[in-house]
Amino acid sequence: GEDVEQSLFLSVREGDSSVINCTYTDSSSTYLYWYKQEPGAGLQLLTYIFSNMDMKQDQRLTVLLNKKDKHLSLRIADTQTGDSAIYFCAEGAWGYNKLIFGAGTRLAVHP
Amino acid sequence: ETGVTQSPTHLIKTRGQQVTLRCSSQSGHNTVSWYQQALGQGPQFIFQYYREEENGRGNFPPRFSGLQFPNYSSELNVNALELDDSALYLCASSERGLPEAFFGQGTRLTVV
Numbered sequence: 001g002e003d004v005e006q007s008l009f010l011s012v013r014e015g016d017s018s019v020i021n022c023t024y025t026d027s028s029s030t031y032l033y034w035y036k037q038e039p040g041a042g043l044q045l046l047t048y049i050f051s052n053m054d055m056k057q058d059q060r061l062t063v064l065l066n067k068k069d070k071h072l073s074l075r076i077a078d079t080q081t082g083d084s085a086i087y088f089c090a091e092g093a094w095g096y097n098k099l100i101f102g103a104g105t106r107l108a109v110h111p
Numbered sequence: 112e113t114g115v116t117q118s119p120t121h122l123i124k125t126r127g128q129q130v131t132l133r134c135s136s137q138s139g140h141n142t143v144s145w146y147q148q149a150l151g152q153g154p155q156f157i158f159q160y161y162r163e164e165e166n167g168r169g170n171f172p173p174r175f176s177g178l179q180f181p182n183y184s185s186e187l188n189v190n191a192l193e194l195d196d197s198a199l200y201l202c203a204s205s206e207r208g209l210p211e212a213f214f215g216q217g218t219r220l221t222v223v
Contacts, residue, residue: 004153031210042115042201043154043214050210088153092210098144098167099203099212101153 004102006089011108018076020105022089025070029091032065033099034074037086046074046087076107084109114138115204117215124192124222132187132218134202142166142207143185145177148199148217160185161207189220197222 003025012018024032030051035043049056049063049072056063062075076083086104114137124130136143142161146154156169160179174190183204189196199219205212 033212035214042117042216043203045211045213048210090153092212098156098159098169099146099154100156101146103151103153 004089004091004100006087006102006105008103009106009108011110012079014079014081014109014111016079018074018079018083018107018109020074020076020087020089020107022072022074022102023070024072024089024091024100026091026093026100027070028093031092032063032072033088033090033092034061034063035088035090035101037088037104039085043088079107079109081109081111083107115202115213115215117200117202117218119218120216121219122221124220126192126194126222128192129188129190130192130220132189132200132202132220134185134187134204134215136183136185136202136204137213140204140206140213141183142205143179143183144203144205144212145185145187146201146203147171148201149195150198154201157187192222194222196220 033048034046060077064073088104089102090099092099116135144159145157148154158168163179179185199217201217203212
């Protein structure tokens, strides 16, 4: 079946690194995604990784994928107050743009 | 700014009524997907349209229906509204075969 799980809440100090974790169940997933949602807003695509990769870096963001364990993580370096938001992990299959989302992790950044 | 626009931004309807939500996709994108996001939850896939035809549906009843137009914009229609239909409705625009899907800002529907 299709299921994506995330921890619900993470609190970090400004300037520290944040690591948000996600597990998924569908082994046929081709792409894994991270989206950011600020209050009252839609979803912003942060980054995605192809399932045959194990790491992708994009400025302050690092995505790690352990396909064997079906575990995905998003690391945000030098976390800022503007990073406070809900982060959603999602899985999708190539050629079909349906995405399966987790419930989201609320990231709170404090001084 | 994704180039995906939704209207209206907020809407209040009475139980039993019908509603139409609209989505204008990003230029060049031929696929539109609709999602329902209840409060405190992740988005749930409703259905997808590709070149004016439904191309996959999630676990939603037939009173949720849609259209896609030749310019790839789309509508979501919900009949016989129920209180549980209160949610943020999101549309996502993409190009078939490419991995990126870009979301609009959503329509907040409240059913009273």
